[in-house]
Amino acid sequence: MSEAVRAYRSLLRAVKTHVSSSTGNPAFQQYISTTLKQRARAGGDPELARDYAFLLNSITEHKDLLLSYNIGIDPEQRQKDQYKKAASRVGLSLPEQFSG
Numbered sequence: 001m002s003e004a005v006r007a008y009r010s011l012l013r014a015v016k017t018h019v020s021s022s023t024g025n026p027a028f029q030q031y032i033s034t035t036l037k038q039r040a041r042a043g044g045d046p047e048l049a050r051d052y053a054f055l056l057n058s059i060t061e062h063k064d065l066l067l068s069y070n071i072g073i074d075p076e077q078r079q080k081d082q083y084k085k086a087a088s089r090v091g092l093s094l095p096e097q098f099s100g
Helices: 002-023 026-039 047-068 075-089
Strands: none
Touching: 002 047, 026 075
16 A cells, blocks of 8 residues: 555656646646546556656656757856856856856
């Protein structure tokens, strides 16, 4: 039973992180919650919940990778953007470079 609870919690966490937070609409999260409760009563297999959570996390990671390796952006600009993102993660900001 604990494996099923763990799978369902990971699915709800993935839906909340990747779907509900971006749209601001908790309707899909509520739908997943009610569906999971019905499946739990019927003794449903948690494999579907685990697979769907993995799918949501993988799609988001894939999208982030595609954006980070965007071929259409100049490599120097892409590197500067990565430096800015890394600095902002630790609470710093890069100084503006003087070009002249």
